[in-house]
Amino acid sequence: MQWRNSSDRFGLVTGSLHWLMALLVIGLTALGLWMTSLTYYSPYYTSAPSWHKSLGLVFAALLVLRLIWRAATPSPGHLASHKNWERLLASGAQWLMYGAMLLIVTSGYLISTAKGSGVSLFGWFEVPALVSGLPEQADVAGAVHYWLALGLLALAGLHALGALKHHLIDKDNTLRRMLGMRLLNATENGK
Template sequence: MPALRNTIESYGLISILLHWLVALTVFGLIALGLWMVELNYYSPWYKLAPFWHKSIGLSLAAVLVARLLWRLTNPQPKTLPSHRHWEVRLAHAAHALLYFMLFAILISGYLISTAKGQGISVFGWFELPALITGLPGQADRAGAVHYWLAMGVLALVALHILGALKHHFIDRDTTLIRMLRPGSTNTKESHNE
């Protein structure tokens, strides 16, 4: 059975699952968001799509907090010998920026949804109250921030994917394998198994 926790040599199953859960949810939310703003009032999805977008978005906020807490309480696998110093620094900066942008997207989404003083229903289970309302142009300004940060996240994720593919196909190291298979070590092993 794969290890649940990280070691200094490899990522554990929980870190890997949280990584991919966030990634798939972010892509899904961006796709849903771009689709739902094109819906007209007569579409059967006009009210349902935003309900799902908001509910999933707020669930993502909880997962992001859990992921950050998990990251802070687990060792991070050491970098590979093939990683250059600038690559490590760029990766750390990109991860920090990605977390910042995701939380900013969530906050701006909250501000859009609560601009008129209504709370946000989360899957119909409970309602998150509208604590900040009535700011000048709140929905429009927060909407612009929400959209452009989402586009920025897509660009940053594209850079992240390119970096992982570069490590896998050009450097031929285990950077990508470590995020796909729990317990993969930091050694430069062949990934043609």
């Protein structure tokens, strides 16, 4: 598998970023929902939010890297077999997910810095609080963070269902291109 995207498949960097970020979306959502249910007496009351914030910073860095990589390495085009509505839906969902991820990261940062404290990355260093003290900053950012995270999870679920539909029902190369699998038929890619 090549590092960069080609005209007919995604490269190793794009695929790795895609799957790592997918795991982080699921993990961060689960961790976020779990940690908000913890009581003051839970042994994880302080460690769970620290892990969530640190992993959120890792996710933010990966998101920036992914957007830079996307600009530097164009994605393969849609398959010739894709219908116009599928192309529009896929592109729309993809940009909605990017927008949601950016807003989730930003709102998470605003929650964490609302009282003027920076955000620690696993205790290695701290990302400073550049914005703090806005009216109801933590509450507003918290609501945005929560609802967008659930929305992103739903969109990602639809994205996964679409990929499975292409793989199992349409039997095309949509999912194979992201997994680095052997492509079924090179002429299908619109060449």
